[in-house]
Amino acid sequence: VKIEVDYAKCQGLGICEGLAPDVFEVDENGDLILLMDQIDARSQVDVEAAVECCPMEALRLIQA
Numbered sequence: 001v002k003i004e005v006d007y008a009k010c011q012g013l014g015i016c017e018g019l020a021p022d023v024f025e026v027d028e029n030g031d032l033i034l035l036m037d038q039i040d041a042r043s044q045v046d047v048e049a050a051v052e053c054c055p056m057e058a059l060r061l062i063q064a
């Protein structure tokens with residue numbers, strides 16, 4: 001699966017980074033950086049939690 005980020009919605013709150021630090025990073029400007037494009041099986045549970053917990057609903061998983 002792949003992650004789609006709606007950067008217009010993302011507020012750089014970093015909740016996703018807290019839940020899946022291998023995948024998400026919020027830089028010092030509050031911009032979200034994806035550390036991987038294709039999500040491997042090991043990270044998928046964490047990523048799903050991040051998608052659910054993003055208060056701005058800025059994250060979406062798409063079947064690649």
Ligand code: SF4
Nearest residue numbers: 010011013014016054
């Ligand atoms: S949790 Fe949502 S709003 Fe916060 S940095 Fe991640 S994608 Fe952006």
